Amino acid sequence: MALSRQKKDQVLAQYQDWIERSQAVLLVEYTGLTVKQLDAIRAKVRESGGEFHIVKNTLVRRVLEAKDMQAPQGLLENSTAMTFAFSDAAATAKALTEAAKGLEVVKLKGGFLETQALSAAQVKALAELPPLPAVRSQLLGVLQAPAGKLVRTLAEPARSLAAVFQARADQAQAAA
Numbered sequence: 001m002a003l004s005r006q007k008k009d010q011v012l013a014q015y016q017d018w019i020e021r022s023q024a025v026l027l028v029e030y031t032g033l034t035v036k037q038l039d040a041i042r043a044k045v046r047e048s049g050g051e052f053h054i055v056k057n058t059l060v061r062r063v064l065e066a067k068d069m070q071a072p073q074g075l076l077e078n079s080t081a082m083t084f085a086f087s088d089a090a091a092t093a094k095a096l097t098e099a100a101k102g103l104e105v106v107k108l109k110g111g112f113l114e115t116q117a118l119s120a121a122q123v124k125a126l127a128e129l130p131p132l133p134a135v136r137s138q139l140l141g142v143l144q145a146p147a148g149k150l151v152r153t154l155a156e157p158a159r160s161l162a163a164v165f166q167a168r169a170d171q172a173q174a175a176a
Contacts, residue, residue, distance in 0.1 A: 008059065015055065015063045018082075022050075024089035025112045026096055026123055030054070031079045032105035038081075041106075044099035049087035052096070055080055069115050080109070089113060093127035 003011065019025060030038065038054075045052040057076040064071050085092035100106035108120045118126070130138075 003056075011056065011059055012063060015060055016066070018051070018053070018084045019063060019067065019069075022084040022086055023114065024085040024092065024118075024126070026083040026085070026093060026118075027075055027109040027111050028081050028083070028096070028100065029078050029107040029109055030081045030105070033103065037103060041096070041099040044095045045083055045092060048085075048091040048095035050083055050085045050092035050095065052081060052083045055082050067115070069112055070117060072110060072117055072119070075110050075117075083111075088132040090126055090129040091131040093123055093129075094131070097124065097127040 033041075038052075042052045057080050060080070060082065061071060061076050083092060083096050097108070100108070108123055110120050111118045111123050113122075113126065129135075
């Protein structure tokens with residue numbers, strides 16, 4: 001379908017906005033999917049804070065070249081849909097791979113993390129990372145562990161002394 005110059009400019013501006021706002025951009029080939037299947041993928045990706053859109057390869061190529069992002073050979077060929085991760089790249093990659101798991105016609109092509117090109121294997125590795133809240137809680141646990149140990153170490157002599165006094169009080173009460 002041919003687009004007018006004005007419509008192309010609008011689409012280019014939209015692609016540019018999506019790419020600028022996203023932490024990661026993931027590309028898949030979707031040839032053979034039904035509209036219902038595409039909507040299911042869109043819904044799953046939207047739950048993770050991303051968006052899933054079918055794009056025109058030539059226009060995406062122009063936007064990527066304007067941003068000095070080199071698309072690997074074969075990335076922008078055939079039918080292409082892009083997933084934009086606006087909040088958590090790992091969660092969006094996981095949502096995309098889970099949504100496409102039962103669909104053989106969806107082929108992961110690769111993508112970009114910030115401006116770094118990713119292969120399909122790297123996108124799968126990104127999808128296997130824990131989501132951002134889990135990483136934050138792990139980091140918080142690691143940071144809190146030394147402080148907790150210090151508090152327990154400092155409190156132990158007082159606790160031991162209190163136990164000795166309690167035992168002596170119990171012994172004196174039993175003798176009386």
